Amino acid sequence: MYSEKVMDHFTNPRNVGEIADADGIGEVGNARCGDIMKLWIKVEDGIIQDVKFKTFGCGAAIATSSVITEMAIGKTLEEAEDITNQSVASELDGLPPLKMHCSNLAADALRAAIEDYRKKHAITA
Amino acid sequence: MSDIYLDHAATTPLRPEVLEAMLPYLSLEFGNPSSVYGAGRRGHQALDQARDTVSRLLRAKSEEIIFTSGGSEGANLAIKGVAWAYQNKGKHIITSAIEHHAVLDTVLWLKQKGFEATILPVDADGLVSPKQVQAALRDDTILVSIMHANNEVGTLQPISEIGAIVREHGAFFHTDAVQTAGILDLDVNELNVDLLSLSAHKFYGPKGVGALYVRKGVRIDSLIHGGAQEKRRRAGTENVAGIVGLAKAFELAQEEREEATRHLVQLRDQLLEGLQTIPHTKINGSLKQRLPNNVNVCFQFIEGESLLLNLDLRGIAASSGSACTSGSLDPSHVLLAMGLSHEIAHGSLRLTLGRDNTREQVNYVLQEIPEIIERLRAMSPLYHA
Numbered sequence: 335m336y337s338e339k340v341m342d343h344f345t346n347p348r349n350v351g352e353i354a355d356a357d358g359i360g361e362v363g364n365a366r367c368g369d370i371m372k373l374w375i376k377v378e379d380g381i382i383q384d385v386k387f388k389t390f391g392c393g394a395a396i397a398t399s400s401v402i403t404e405m406a407i408g409k410t411l412e413e414a415e416d417i418t419n420q421s422v423a424s425e426l427d428g429l430p431p432l433k434m435h436c437s438n439l440a441a442d443a444l445r446a447a448i449e450d451y452r453k454k455h456a457i458t459a
Numbered sequence: 460m461s462d463i464y465l466d467h468a469a470t471t472p473l474r475p476e477v478l479e480a481m482l483p484y485l486s487l488e489f490g491n492p493s494s495v496y497g498a499g500r501r502g503h504q505a506l507d508q509a510r511d512t513v514s515r516l517l518r519a520k521s522e523e524i525i526f527t528s529g530g531s532e533g534a535n536l537a538i539k540g541v542a543w544a545y546q547n548k549g550k551h552i553i554t555s556a557i558e559h560h561a562v563l564d565t566v567l568w569l570k571q572k573g574f575e576a577t578i579l580p581v582d583a584d585g586l587v588s589p590k591q592v593q594a595a596l597r598d599d600t601i602l603v604s605i606m607h608a609n610n611e612v613g614t615l616q617p618i619s620e621i622g623a624i625v626r627e628h629g630a631f632f633h634t635d636a637v638q639t640a641g642i643l644d645l646d647v648n649e650l651n652v653d654l655l656s657l658s659a660h661k662f663y664g665p666k667g668v669g670a671l672y673v674r675k676g677v678r679i680d681s682l683i684h685g686g687a688q689e690k691r692r693r694a695g696t697e698n699v700a701g702i703v704g705l706a707k708a709f710e711l712a713q714e715e716r717e718e719a720t721r722h723l724v725q726l727r728d729q730l731l732e733g734l735q736t737i738p739h740t741k742i743n744g745s746l747k748q749r750l751p752n753n754v755n756v757c758f759q760f761i762e763g764e765s766l767l768l769n770l771d772l773r774g775i776a777a778s779s780g781s782a783c784t785s786g787s788l789d790p791s792h793v794l795l796a797m798g799l800s801h802e803i804a805h806g807s808l809r810l811t812l813g814r815d816n817t818r819e820q821v822n823y824v825l826q827e828i829p830e831i832i833e834r835l836r837a838m839s840p841l842y843h844a
């Protein structure tokens with residue numbers, strides 16, 4: 335039911351872990367199935383240098399977490415904020431319809447981490 | 460190692476002996492059992508024989524057996540059938556919170572149609588208490604439906620005791636025996652049941668065929684109207700090959716029951732023991748009143764679908780009650796009814812054994828699971844090693 339890309343990110347998730355001196359942390363829960371994702375970002379000169387994640391969730395949740403770390407690294411905060419759950423899903427060659435909501439988790443966690451960074455660094459959007 | 464199938468509660472492979480018994484009715488013996496000529500008569504004979512076999516194994520009379528399309532139809536026919544036939548006597552039905560959806564959703568549907576329902580809770584082991592059944596019975600109770608063994612956690616209900624209480628009260632009692640047929644010896648008199656449903660594909664028979672026992676004197680309204688088959692209680696040309704297969708599989712299961720049980724219990728206990736050594740693990744369901752082939756555990760801090768995918772990658776087929784694996788995105792209603800939190804239910808794993816599983820397979824599974832759990836926990840924001 336999952337694409338090859340999903341299974342690749344699921345079996346070899348990129349950037350798993352935590353960043354001890356993270357600049358921003360986002361943690362979100364999925365209202366539909368109860369899954370949880372936590373994401374750490376490291377920012378320098380408005381550019382995301384590093385991202386790490388931990389996820390308690392299904393195969394799609396783990397794969398979307400993994401792929402969004404790759405998508406976000408190297409992007410400006412503004413660019414990263416524009417990553418939608420749709421773009422995460424298409425980066426993975428699509429998700430089964432029932433699993434589309436899982437990709438919200440990743441996009442929301444990234445936005446939450448950026449928001450946390452902005453709050454901490456008192457930069458208004 | 461070749462693939463390891465540990466999902467026998469979902470379905471079982473067709474036994475070669477069963478296929479062989481079925482084959483003639485899929486080819487040369489194609490006659491309609493209602494026809495008067497030779498081919499029809501032979502089909503009819505095959506049905507009669509199958510009905511005799513099934514009734515003998517259940518200690519019932521052959522006219523008390525209705526062949527159905529499986530466990531779901533059996534439950535629907537039993538519950539709706541009694542409800543429609545006896546609605547002038549009363550409109551109250553009792554069932555439990557851990558029933559298969561074939562029972563639960565049927566009762567809820569009747570509720571929408573003006574019947575009343577009491578859904579009994581279960582304890583932490585998933586047991587329904589006979590006392591609670593007693594207390595829930597009302598003057599207008601026409602039917603009680605409690606499953607024999609739960610398909611997720613394997614807990615066996617005190618059916619005989621509940622049946623005696625229901626009979627004393629004057630209501631009818633149905634049990635969904637889909638998970639026990641072919642595994643336990645089923646005697647409808649000892650069980651004190653008026654209706655009992657079973658399904659062939661759970662005991663190495665074909666899919667899409669089952670049987671419903673209806674005690675003589677219990678009326679049921681038909682769900683499917685048309686021809687006079689099954690004594691007008693289920694219209695439609697019979698699935699002759701399927702019914703022959705059901706009877707053959709049921710007979711083989713009964714013959715080999717004692718040996719099979721020993722084998723299953725041994726593997727089950729080996730699994731339970733091995734899995735309990737993994738930290739933060741909870742065994743679900745009663746350890747005493749349990750199906751010989753069921754193992755159900757929750758691993759804290761991880762989610763079931765990612766566990767199943769990892770097992771699948773290593774050639775192991777299993778199932779989970781996690782929200783992410785259910786079409787509805789709700790965790791198992793059984794685990795929730797037993798008092799487990801949403802989060803714990805998320806990490807549930809069901810392994811159900813069968814006749815072809817071996818000690819070597821169990822050893823392999825016990826070696827792979829801890830590694831997978833560790834990997835997933837290392838990835839979980841809830842886990843702090």
Ligand SMILES: Cc1ncc(COP(=O)(O)O)c(C=O)c1O
Nearest residue numbers: 529530531559561610637638658
């Ligand atoms: C307890 C129980 N009841 C009913 C059913 C439904 O049986 P069937 O698949 O034959 O319709 C199943 C199997 O899925 C079951 O496990």
Ligand code: FES
Nearest residue numbers: 367392395436783
């Ligand atoms: S995150 Fe729960 S179903 Fe995907």
